[in-house]
Amino acid sequence: MKRLLSLLLALASFATLQAAADAPGLVNGNPPDIKTLKTGDKAPDFELLGTDGKMHKLAEYTGGEALVVLFTSNHCPTSHSIERRLQKFYEEYKGKGMKLVAINPNHPDGLSKDELGYGEFGDSYAEMKPYSEKNHWTFDYLYDGETQKIAREYGCLATPHVFVFDKNLKLCYKGRFDDSRYYDDATVKSKDCQNAVDEILAGKTVTLAETKPMGCSTKWREKKFLHDAKHDAWAKTPVTVEPIDKAGIAKLRANTTNKYRIINVWATWCTPCVQEFPDLVEISRKFDMRDFELVTISMDKPEDKAKAEAFLFKQSAGMSKKVEASLKKEGRTTNSYLFAGSADDLAAALDKDMPGPIPHTIVVAPGGEIVYRHNGIINRDDTANAILDKMNRFYSPGTGKK
Incomplete structure (x- = not known):
């Protein structure tokens, strides 16, 4: 059985590599018909659905001295980092002759499960309104994900990606919003978008007309092929359950x-x-690209070890390559265990506040502190949000929270 599972895993891994090489409809990660706007080019027209349920055209954002078209998204940690700065920028400049509109270029199919580990929102239209409201945004936020036509016409390579036009809708600047991918405003050294707007408002030529966008690649719908292959590989990953004693559980809980x-x-x-x-x-797949792991402790009888393994395999609970590599550094070979000791020993080693019944779930931070516990069936969203509250929804320099 294990030999068959290993063969299936090898075939799945090969399929994933083939998918990465043969992704249909994309060239170097982007559609072949994507355009590149140059300085002086006219802003492409659009008609897109906003979070207010209304259609919005480019013409609505004309009449000012400068127009900022910002491609951003709900899921991306780099986009999260500029959320406050973006609203502050809009509030400061909307009365100075600047217009601003934000556009989500992503299609949900373009996202892998493990790209959703920095927030509670995916990139669907339905999730845009609560995301915008959470950020207290007062500018329009439009959806291009269904066709991604406007993202192609503007040449949106990432989120965030900014395009700044003058009053004649001629491109004056494109690239990053600023030079920091972090949430802390103190990390910003160059306010590139704001600098461009300042020069346009002053009637000057923009000094720095182009920078490289810094963020998450645009989630083209065509990427679904790649993600399906990855998810299929996860589903075929073998699971090995190993016995664990009280000392082993205490070591897991200590989490060094x-x-x-x-x-x-x-x-x-x-x-x-x-x-x-x-x-x-x-939850484990959502946070797979972060410093995170799911550990399961079965209370089945030792003679039912194979039954537990079969259940975990059916649930696609096998370890990812990333988690497997992290376990090797610890001298471990699995994240799936079977405990045959007493309930008292389990509680003493894992969680002294464990009331007794199962399921019982805890989240342990580096260093061993229990930062979340729940007895009974978890609510996936509540549990994921509790984890996000501790791990952060954006990049933080020097903290290990990434």
Whole structure:
């Protein structure tokens, strides 16, 4: 059985590599018909649906001295980093003759599950309004994800990606919003978009007309092919359950790594455990590109080890390559365990406040502090948001929170 699973995993990995090489409809990560706007080019027209449920045209944003067209997204940590700065910039300049409109260029199919680990929102139209409201944005936020036609016409390579036009709608600047990918305003050394607007408002030629956009690549719909292959590979990853004792659990709880651990106590005979398990797997995939791992501790009888392994495999709970590599550094070979000791020993080693029933879930920060606990069936969104509150929704220099 294990030999068959290993063969399936190898074939899945090969398929993933082939997908990366043969992604249909993309050249170097972008559609072949994507355009490149040059200084002096006219702003391409558009008619897009806004978070207010209305259609908006380019003409609505004319009549000022400068127009900022900003491509941004709900999911991207670099976009998250400029959320406050963007609103502050708009409030300061909207009365000075500047117009601003934000556009989401991404299609949800263009996102892999592990690209959603920096926030509670994906890039669908439905998620744009709550995301905008959370940020207290007062400018229009439009959706181009369905066709991605406007992203192609502007040459949107990433989110965020800024295009600044003069009163004649001629391109004067394109590139990054500013030179920091971090949330802390003190890390900004060059306010590139603002500088361009200042020069336009002063009637000057923009000194720095182009910078490289810094952020998350545009999530073209064509990328679904790649992500499906990755998700299929995850689903075919073998699972090995190993026995663990009280000392082993205490070591996991101590968590001397830089990772956050979500540790779940479960059993195949536990109906609520089985019911919640897909959500645990989704959480682990969501945070897979971050310093994070899912650890499961089965309370099944030792003779039911194969049954536990079969269940975990069916749930696609196998470790990703990233998690597997991190375990090797610790001298571990699995994240799936079976504990045959007493409930008292389990609570003493894992969580003294564990009330007894399973499922029981805790999130352990680096250093061993329990930062979240829940007894019973978890709510996936609540649990993920609790993790995000601790890990951050954006890049932070020098903190390990990334």
